[in-house]
Amino acid sequence: MKDFIIIGNKAVNGGKISLNDLPGSAGRMDVLCRCVTSALFISFGMRRDINVWLILKGEPGPSKIVRFNGETMRSLNPDERSSGSLIQKALLIDASDAEKQSTPGVFVRYGNLEQLLQNFSENGRPLFYLKEDGKDVLEMTQTPETAALLENGVYILGDNQGVFEEDEKTIEDANASKISVGPISLLSSQCVTLILNALDRAQANE
Amino acid sequence: MKDFIIIGNKAVNGGKISLNDLPGSAGRMDVLCRCVTSALFISFGMRRDINVWLILKGEPGPSKIVRFNGETMRSLNPDERSSGSLIQKALLIDASDAEKQSTPGVFVRYGNLEQLLQNFSENGRPLFYLKEDGKDVLEMTQTPETAALLENGVYILGDNQGVFEEDEKTIEDANASKISVGPISLLSSQCVTLILNALDRAQANE
Known part of the structure; x- marks a missing residue:
């Protein structure tokens, strides 16, 4: 098992992020999306023994953690917009201190490093x-x-x-x-x- | 000097590609965009001694070559949409067998591998x-x-x-x-x- 934690210093953690502006209004969410792709994708499939934990420290706060779980992941493609869309969905559900699954293989909760x-x-x-x-x-x-x-x-x-x-x-x-x-x-x-x-x-x- | 040639088997080579659908209607253009980012970007700057040659073999044809030149590159960010937007601009100019610059550091011409x-x-x-x-x-x-x-x-x-x-x-x-x-x-x-x-x-x- 391997886990990657990526600290998104300005990454937006609430509201509806724009998939057309991941680097700008979403707070360099593109950086986090590329990390998800690098960690989970190989040429013909997915690394199943990996979690990627994205710490979204930006506005409006408080900080949230979105986890991409390779083992149970579905509906993810390697392009930035694909992981961005799953992050968008994760940010639209009511978060709590306990992890909730927003889409298959993606989980969200309040939390910090x-x-x-x-x-x-x-x-x-x-x-x-x-x-x-x-x-x-x-x-x-x-x-x-x-x-x-x-x-x-x-x-x-x-x-x-x-x-x-x-x-x-x-x-x-x-x-x-x-x-x-x-x-x-x-x-x-x-x-x-x-x-x-x-x-x-x-x-x-x- | 290093050169990277990426063969885009289905990559669209004419008309206006959609930046919202690089993997789909643009013919897996996202793959080529990620290669541009990997080849040209480091943490705080750009590799200036590199060319990336994207061979766009898809529709409507004939095949075009879009070159990203690290030395003269401007207005490029690491996100897929940024390189996709420069490819979009390159495909909108009148191509010939001789290379033309579409935006600073990006060149296009008809050509094949x-x-x-x-x-x-x-x-x-x-x-x-x-x-x-x-x-x-x-x-x-x-x-x-x-x-x-x-x-x-x-x-x-x-x-x-x-x-x-x-x-x-x-x-x-x-x-x-x-x-x-x-x-x-x-x-x-x-x-x-x-x-x-x-x-x-x-x-x-x-």
Whole structure:
């Protein structure tokens, strides 16, 4: 099982978002949509052992978490508008602190990064924070011990604005290990692709 | 200099495409848009040493080539709708066999894969064909000779339907080397990300 948490610093969390303006009025929702595609899609199918948790921290608040669950996902295509449409539907139902399914495989609730990381830590899941000065994920997959941790990892990524100070403190307090995917700072969705490729390669060499 | 050629088997090549339906009526134009984003964008800027050549083989015909040139590109954002909008503008101008610029950094002309590969071959550019049974690009970057070829490479990828037989024959006749990016068949845009990451890593280790 792998989980990807993407922090949407300005991502709108209520009302009807415009699918024609995901980058603008929806608060760079396009960044999150691309991460969903990178995490769940392969050429002829879907990665079923993955959850993508989108933290929508923008207006009007409070923060919501939309989860895309690979195992039960239906009606999702790789284009940004497709995942955007499922996020739109998730934001139109009455949210509570408990997760509700809005469409098959998509869930929504009120929540923030701190609660999410606490849940994962309580379940013994290793946390990884994507950061330029982190350890190279490809190198880490060369060692069986760290490869096993990565295979069961929870990966935390920022959006186009990165991760703000208070969230970074939350991540550090949760003892996440810093990892990186190469020498150049890339789009969040590209980082997701590179993490999964490193894991695919490790699994093929087992 | 690196060039990416993406074959859009059904991609519409005339008339006004709908930005609200890139996957449907525009003939999986979303696949090509994602490749443009993967090839040209990094976290805080653009890769300037890259061209992306989209071969639009669909209706109404004949086939057109839309080129995104990193060096001179303006007004491009990472979302699919942004590159889709520039493709839309390129398809609305009168095309000829000679390239015309439709918007800054975007060029269009009539043309097909065979002519394109011939031009690259005449200029001594090494051709690489992305294929599951190809040599691993990460391994190839370990050898200085092949790394230098890759750094100057022309990369040929199919879309969601792959590469049809006649195009595959054209690619083989042009003596392209087969390369792969890992053990699992991925989206074209994900493959672009993985090729560029392998090159980034090689360059950082020089």
